[in-house]
Amino acid sequence: MSRNLLTRRNLVLASMLxxxxxxxxSIAGKEKHLATGHIVYLDLAxxxxxxxxQGDYMALRFRIGVQVYQALPKSxxxxxWRHNAEGxxxxxxxxxxxxxxxxxxxxxxxxxxxxxxxxxxxxxxxNGAVKFATNAFFFEEGQGELxxxxxxxxxxxxxxxxxxxxxxxxxxxxKLEAKAPD
Numbered sequence: 001m002s003r004n005l006l007t008r009r010n011l012v013l014a015s016m017l018x019x020x021x022x023x024x025x026s027i028a029g030k031e032k033h034l035a036t037g038h039i040v041y042l043d044l045a046x047x048x049x050x051x052x053x054q055g056d057y058m059a060l061r062f063r064i065g066v067q068v069y070q071a072l073p074k075s076x077x078x079x080x081w082r083h084n085a086e087g088x089x090x091x092x093x094x095x096x097x098x099x100x101x102x103x104x105x106x107x108x109x110x111x112x113x114x115x116x117x118x119x120x121x122x123x124x125x126x127n128g129a130v131k132f133a134t135n136a137f138f139f140e141e142g143q144g145e146l147x148x149x150x151x152x153x154x155x156x157x158x159x160x161x162x163x164x165x166x167x168x169x170x171x172x173x174x175k176l177e178a179k180a181p182d
Contacts, residue, residue: 030164036156036158037155037156037157037158037164038119038156038157038158039100039154039155039156039157039166040094040096040100040101040102040119040121040154040155040156040157040163041099041100041101041102041152041153041154041155041169041173042062042063042064042101042102042132042152042153042155043062043063043064043101043102043151043152044060044061044062044063044150044151044152044153045061045062045063045065045066056138056139056140056141056144057136057137057138057139058136058137058139058144058147058150059135059136060134060135060136060137060153060165061129061135062130062132062153064092064094064102064103064104064132065123065129065130065131065132066130067104068092068104068107068123068130069125069129069130071104071106071107072107072125089122089123089124089125090107090108090122090123091107091108091120091121091122091123091161092104092105092106092107092108092120092121092123093105093106093107093108093112093114093118093119093120093121094118094119094121095115095117095118095119096117096119099173100173101152101173102119102121105118108120119157119161120161121157121161121163122160122161122162122163132155132163133155133162133163133164133165134165137150137153137165137168139178140178143178146176146178147168147176149170149171149176150168150169150170150176151169151170151171152168152169152170152171152173153165153167153168153169154166154167154168154169154175
């Protein structure tokens with residue numbers, strides 16, 4: 001009986017180590033993505049301002065997401081019920097202006113070559129909306145007023161087109177940063 005118990009204990013410990021190693025590997029990958037990814041700014045589309053009042057986060061929507069959604073093929077069912085577009089996940093090709101702000105160019109076709117100033121960004125369609133990496137930005141309690149002026153989300157894009165939200169910026173592309181408490 002004690003040998004069986006020892007084997008179970010070792011199995012549990014080994015499982016925990018594997019899970020912790022996987023989590024740390026994922027964290028290290030995200031940190032590398034944030035440190036080395038290509039910077040791109042996505043223009044915010046108007047969102048429900050009540051999310052700022054609900055505390056500690058703001059709902060995000062991006063102008064380019066609206067353009068992607070309009071470009072997606074729609075089924076007959078969509079036209080009747082106003083639900084999801086066909087092809088729920090994919091890539092959009094954007095061109096960056098001189099400030100690094102992404103401009104919608106076209107939907108990506110498999111194997112397509114990109115021009116020098118173009119990037120491929122992964123999107124997902126969920127509940128009738130196009131999403132890029134996240135649909136919310138969380139901030140420290142009491143900082144909502146600072147982020148009311150947010151007009152751009154700064155993302156880091158890796159080689160596969162995956163995005164990570166790095167920071168929020170105002171209309172002049174000045175980074176919005178919370179002040180340290182006194």
